[in-house]
Amino acid sequence: xxxxxxxxxxxxxxxxxxxxxxxxxxxxxxxxxxxxxxxxxxxxxxxxxxxxxxxxxxxxxxxxxxxxxxxxxxxxxxxxxxxxxxxxxxxxxxxxxxxxxxxxxxxxxxxxxxxxxxxxxxxxxxxxxxxxxxxxxxxxxxxxxxxxxxxxxxxxxxxxxxxxxxxxxxxxxxxxxxxxxxxxxxxxxxxxxxxxxxxxxxxxxxxxxxxxxxxxxxxxxxxxxxxxxxxxxxxxxxxxxxxxxxxxxxxxxxxxxxxxxxxxxxxxxxxxxxxxxxxxxxxxxxxxxxxxxxxxxx
Amino acid sequence: xxxxxxxxxxxxxxxxxxxxxxxxxxxxxxxxxxxxxxxxxxxxxxxxxxxxxxxxxxxxxxxxxxxxxxxxxxxxxxxxxxxxxxxxxxxxxxxxxxxxxxxxxxxxxxxxxxxxxxxxxxxxxxxxxxxxxxxxxxxxxxxxxxxxxxxxxxxxxxxxxxxxxxxxxxxxxxxxxxxxxxxxxxxxxxxxxxxxxxxxxxxxxxxxxxxxxxxxxxxxxxxxxxxxxxxxxxxxxxxxxxxxxxxxxxxxxxxxxxxxxxxxxxxxxxxxxxxxxxxxxxxxxxxxxxxxxxxxxxxxxxxxxxxxxxxxxxxxxxxxxxxxxxxxxxxxxxxxxxxxxxxxxxxxxxxxxxxxxxxxxxxxxxxxxxxxxxxxxxxxxxxxxxxxxxxxxxxxxxxxxxxxxxxxxxxxxxxxxxxxxxxxxxxxxxxxxxxxxxxxxxxxxxx
Numbered sequence: 001x002x003x004x005x006x007x008x009x010x011x012x013x014x015x016x017x018x019x020x021x022x023x024x025x026x027x028x029x030x031x032x033x034x035x036x037x038x039x040x041x042x043x044x045x046x047x048x049x050x051x052x053x054x055x056x057x058x059x060x061x062x063x064x065x066x067x068x069x070x071x072x073x074x075x076x077x078x079x080x081x082x083x084x085x086x087x088x089x090x091x092x093x094x095x096x097x098x099x100x101x102x103x104x105x106x107x108x109x110x111x112x113x114x115x116x117x118x119x120x121x122x123x124x125x126x127x128x129x130x131x132x133x134x135x136x137x138x139x140x141x142x143x144x145x146x147x148x149x150x151x152x153x154x155x156x157x158x159x160x161x162x163x164x165x166x167x168x169x170x171x172x173x174x175x176x177x178x179x180x181x182x183x184x185x186x187x188x189x190x191x192x193x194x195x196x197x198x199x200x201x202x203x204x205x206x207x208x209x210x211x212x213x214x215x216x217x218x219x220x221x222x223x224x225x226x227x228x229x230x231x232x233x234x235x236x237x238x239x240x241x242x243x244x245x246x247x248x249x250x251x252x253x254x255x256x257x258x259x260x261x262x263x264x265x266x267x268x269x270x271x272x273x274x275x276x277x278x279x280x281x282x283x284x285x286x287x288x289x290x291x292x293x294x295x296x297x298x
Numbered sequence: 299x300x301x302x303x304x305x306x307x308x309x310x311x312x313x314x315x316x317x318x319x320x321x322x323x324x325x326x327x328x329x330x331x332x333x334x335x336x337x338x339x340x341x342x343x344x345x346x347x348x349x350x351x352x353x354x355x356x357x358x359x360x361x362x363x364x365x366x367x368x369x370x371x372x373x374x375x376x377x378x379x380x381x382x383x384x385x386x387x388x389x390x391x392x393x394x395x396x397x398x399x400x401x402x403x404x405x406x407x408x409x410x411x412x413x414x415x416x417x418x419x420x421x422x423x424x425x426x427x428x429x430x431x432x433x434x435x436x437x438x439x440x441x442x443x444x445x446x447x448x449x450x451x452x453x454x455x456x457x458x459x460x461x462x463x464x465x466x467x468x469x470x471x472x473x474x475x476x477x478x479x480x481x482x483x484x485x486x487x488x489x490x491x492x493x494x495x496x497x498x499x500x501x502x503x504x505x506x507x508x509x510x511x512x513x514x515x516x517x518x519x520x521x522x523x524x525x526x527x528x529x530x531x532x533x534x535x536x537x538x539x540x541x542x543x544x545x546x547x548x549x550x551x552x553x554x555x556x557x558x559x560x561x562x563x564x565x566x567x568x569x570x571x572x573x574x575x576x577x578x579x580x581x582x583x584x585x586x587x588x589x590x591x592x593x594x595x596x597x598x599x600x601x602x603x604x605x606x607x608x609x610x611x612x613x614x615x616x617x618x619x620x621x622x623x624x625x626x627x628x629x630x631x632x633x634x635x636x637x638x639x640x641x642x643x644x645x646x647x648x649x650x651x652x653x654x655x656x657x658x659x660x661x662x663x664x665x666x667x668x669x670x671x672x673x674x675x676x677x678x679x680x681x682x683x684x685x686x687x688x689x690x691x692x693x694x695x696x697x698x699x700x701x702x703x704x705x706x707x708x709x710x711x712x713x714x715x716x717x718x719x720x721x722x723x724x725x726x727x728x729x730x731x732x733x734x735x736x737x738x739x740x741x742x743x744x745x
Contacts, residue, residue, distance in 0.1 A: 053406040054427040136572030155516070155575030156725060243517055246574055247722045262395040263710040264402065264424060 040277070046270035053266045063271035073272070075248050076256050080231060082162060083252065086169040087226045093170060094177030094222060099207055101178065102185045112182075116175040123172070123236030130168040131155070131241045158249025161242050165250060168237055173229070177222040184218035185211065220291040224284055231280050253279070345384040346644050346651060348373075349401065349411035352392035353464075353634050354664070368667040375663075376654050383647045394421070394519075398710075401425065405639065412642035413651055415464070418448040418635040419706030420542075420713065422461050426451055430638040431458040435649050439656055444674045445632035448706065453539060461635035462656045465664065466672040468597045469630030469691060469700070470523040471613040472496070472511075478591035482506035487612055492620035493528060493559050500568045503591050511592040513564075513573035514581025515724055518717030520594055521560065522705045524616060525720060527629040528556030530701035531618025534627075538707045541741065548712070548741050549734035552623075557723055557730035559619055564724050574721035596630065600687040601669040613687050615694065624701060628694060631702040632674070709744040712737055 049056035134154040141151035244251035253276045260269030354369035404410025405428040445463030476486040490496040503510035515521045532552025540546035585593035615628040638648045658677035669685035672692040705713040722728035
């Protein structure tokens, strides 16, 4: 055995498992600290200042107090909450299509690709497609007129503009959920379905009593990421389709951050960003908590 | 995972953008603004970085090849005259908010450009902390150029000069298609003296079966131009400046009256129903394709529309309300400013570049190529104007009074709210009085 080999072996022996674990995790920790904790801390610090990014003066919690009394923020929070309607729609869409794919209905291979396709498209592309389709002189209104209905000014009213965005959100989101649920269904023992059939269970009973409980964890996961998505990732849709309007009726918290940063209010914008972070954190925790309690009860 | 994946991708994208802008802004080994070379001393040439928000370039606004862009040609001339200085140009987005965000972010990181184009007026003054005062550096330029009030700190005559005004200014116009006007049997070169006459013209076209006008106010920009014309007709530039200085309320009865007229046009049912949902460039596209007879825009559309419609296109200024104190004014003003950043690594060379760009010869080149605005130089060559629209507009400006736009004067916070509220005022979802009151509150909080 050469001296070099001996030396390496000796070092390996000296390195305790704990030290090795710390060393192995260090790069990842550094990355997370640099990319997550530092920006988070800096953002929190900014939220305590009146800053345009160049100069900052400490104002304590003033930005947060202003947030609570700001009518716009309240309106935007309600808007964000309304966008949550998309989450159950995505879940139902993903579940129904996943079950159909699992049961290998006619054309399931093609549909699996078609349903997943929107998930790989950019939100900007999807936004532009929906904007074109729902334009006042677009194909959807052409269709309505063809069947004798009045054209709708989809993006001219808050309610209809929001409905179009939700539709785009569901259309682009359910395919990915479907794929996750389908993967989870692959782990269900087929004998369970065979036994259920023997007992006379129909399609609905099999889905509700076997499929859903078996994929509950993945359902929670799909739900969590979609709730988080609604709060943090609608920017692309909003920017392309409505610019947050009319008024603030389709402005979400992430879009409001953009607006506040745009007018140079970095302190106020950071306060909104931190509020958003807290909301997503609490909602995620709540969802895991509710599903865990349910699981324990069952 | 989908959300996580997208967030990760967004983060990577942001990193890449940051890295890209960082590379553009400085720190590059090939002589970027933080390069070790000094230039001017017989060594390697110094490279200054110039960010242009498509005010000198033509990205997205024309099919002109890049070598024919004004920016390309002007920089070529500069580098010929200054062999020890190279200019690296970076074209940022032309969108006001997005471009401002990029400039601000780069300023915070101090990795932005040495020189940049900004929108003159409030948008330039808002970056006062990032800009190198040029008061003592511009020499004779102060006497040769007009428009200094748009780049002077707080619009005060004795304030620091934060940039160099470029061009005689962009003004707001209603463009019309003569062929469609002829088809409707109306005067093919109308000159409505008031908003009421303008509305009557729209009605005439509509009655004749011609789609009269496309309004695209989703972003609120078009509404802001009309707001400046109508409210400005009531209070004038001085009124807007008094509002900025908190000496006059933004919810002045004149402002409310002017803004209400905008809503009145929509309520008349004469304009497109999707006016508040249509983007401005989509409205222009409808006009360019000959679907509608008129569109509201500005001098920056001169060449684009002339290229498309030829002699069929004409323009008149957005009119004010009948009997308004400032009726007959043309709304607009200095729109482009060339600035040097405080953090520029090569300030001396950057200032040299700005002075070269502001020479009569180079501004003439700007006018000749862009045809969007006349020169603001005392020694301008008027033959540089070849576009009939611009020629007519320049003649009108010589004789007319002007109103400097509200959003070139007011702070960003007020402007952003104006852009947001305007589509709602247009369609009546918000009353002009309530909206003006909100602007006043925003202005108070910006104090």
